[in-house]
Amino acid sequence: MLVAGGQHKIRMTYQKKIPNTLDCGAVLTKAVLHGKWKSTLLSLIAEGRRRPSELQRIIPGATRRVLNVQLAELEQHGLVHKIVFGQLPLKVEYHLTSLGQSILPVIAVMEQWGNAHRAELTQALAAASTRAAT
Amino acid sequence: MLVAGGQHKIRMTYQKKIPNTLDCGAVLTKAVLHGKWKSTLLSLIAEGRRRPSELQRIIPGATRRVLNVQLAELEQHGLVHKIVFGQLPLKVEYHLTSLGQSILPVIAVMEQWGNAHRAELTQALAAASTRAAT
DNA sequence: TCAGCGGGGGAGAATTTTATCCCCTAGGGT
DNA sequence: ACCCTAGGGGATAAAATTCTCCCCCGCTGA
Numbered sequence: 001m002l003v004a005g006g007q008h009k010i011r012m013t014y015q016k017k018i019p020n021t022l023d024c025g026a027v028l029t030k031a032v033l034h035g036k037w038k039s040t041l042l043s044l045i046a047e048g049r050r051r052p053s054e055l056q057r058i059i060p061g062a063t064r065r066v067l068n069v070q071l072a073e074l075e076q077h078g079l080v081h082k083i084v085f086g087q088l089p090l091k092v093e094y095h096l097t098s099l100g101q102s103i104l105p106v107i108a109v110m111e112q113w114g115n116a117h118r119a120e121l122t123q124a125l126a127a128a129s130t131r132a133a134t
Numbered sequence: 135m136l137v138a139g140g141q142h143k144i145r146m147t148y149q150k151k152i153p154n155t156l157d158c159g160a161v162l163t164k165a166v167l168h169g170k171w172k173s174t175l176l177s178l179i180a181e182g183r184r185r186p187s188e189l190q191r192i193i194p195g196a197t198r199r200v201l202n203v204q205l206a207e208l209e210q211h212g213l214v215h216k217i218v219f220g221q222l223p224l225k226v227e228y229h230l231t232s233l234g235q236s237i238l239p240v241i242a243v244m245e246q247w248g249n250a251h252r253a254e255l256t257q258a259l260a261a262a263s264t265r266a267a268t
Numbered sequence: 269t270c271a272g273c274g275g276g277g278g279a280g281a282a283t284t285t286t287a288t289c290c291c292c293t294a295g296g297g298t
Numbered sequence: 299a300c301c302c303t304a305g306g307g308g309a310t311a312a313a314a315t316t317c318t319c320c321c322c323c324g325c326t327g328a
Contacts, residue, residue: 024173024174024177024245024248025244025245025246025247025248025249025250025252026173026174026177026241026244026245026248027173027174027248028248028249028251028252028255028256028259029244029245029247029248030167030173030244031255031259032255032259033164034168034285035285035286036285036286039158039160039161039164040158040160040161043158043160051304052304052305052306053303053304053305062286062287063286063287063288064305064306065286065287065288065289065306065307066285066286066287068305068306068307069285069286073262076258076261076262077255077258077259077262078254078255078258084305089294089295089296089303089304089305090293090294090295090304090305090306091304091305092304092305092306099251099254102247102250102251103247105243105247106243106244106247107160109239109240109243110159110160110163110164110240111158111159111160111163112159113159113163113236113237113239113240114158114159114160114161114162114163115159115162116159116236117162117233117236118159118162120212120233121162121165121166121211121212122162124210124211124212125162125165125166125211127210128207128210128211168315169315169316170315170316185274186274186275186276187273187274187275196316196317197316197317197318198275198276199276199277199316199317199318200315200316200317202275202276202277203315203316218275223273223274223275223324223325223326224274224275224276224323224324224325225274225275226274226275226276
């Protein structure tokens with residue numbers, strides 16, 4: 001977090017265990033992308049929507065709080081930079097780091113696959129959750 | 135589930151809401167891949183490790199139960215077929231469906247990215263969870 | 269007969285993740 | 299004064315996910 005004077009100590013209530021699973025790269029990727037809105041946030045930021053209020057407006061399904069938390073995680077994981085301008089009207093921007101840029105193709109691939117199989121997927125997911133609600 | 139006579143009604147305790155988020159394909163992909171071991175399971179099955187006990191041996195970190203649940207979800211989502219042979223010593227195999235095959239490249243990309251950035255990632259994740267444990 | 273393997277699942281605790289509510293600073297407009 | 303914007307966070311509830319423990323079937327080998 002690039003701030004001029006004054007650390008905002010975030011009390012991250014949610015600690016996730018380091019995925020000790022296998023030494024599998026996909027698990028690392030999932031760890032970084034996990035969080036309901038992270039892929040969406042990354043895409044939006046990549047598109048140039050970098051201000052918190054803007055993001056919050058675009059994603060009405062999520063609370064400010066949640067987006068803040070997820071953005072903070074993305075920052076801690078090194079995918080985005082948070083830049084705070086001035087102190088008065090307080091302007092904040094998120095930018096992708098090079099690491100953040102590098103993950104965009106991965107998200108793009110996921111995007112493509114999801115779109116290509118949207119029909120089957122939504123159907124299967126719906127059926128599964130119906131079956132679950134027994 | 136391909137069984138000769140007798141439906142195994144699974145009581146899926148865990149129902150996940152259909153991700154109503156955005157109409158974003160990546161979210162669908164994440165939904166299908168979500169579950170701590172799913173990407174691992176898919177990779178292993180693709181490699182030819184298709185028997186439950188085998189999978190359980192390879193992934194010692196997960197309980198039989200959990201793997202069964204996740205495999206059942208993969209099946210319900212249409213990524214794998216479960217085939218039960220005979221009824222006596224009870225032999226079971228999981229195979230990828232064509233949908234399951236089609237997601238392999240996606241996992242591969244995630245795999246590559248994760249491996250390429252392993253150093254930074256493990257470091258950042260560790261730092262983040264340390265910070266969280268305050 | 270008893271242990272081990274290979275298969276399956278319920279119940280409930282523990283953990284993690286998301287959501288809800290309410291409160292704070294500061295400036296600008298009416 | 300009052301409300302809106304633009305920023306931030308604590309506390310706690312609710313939901314989703316994983317883990318632990320224990321139980322079931324049937325076959326095989328000692």
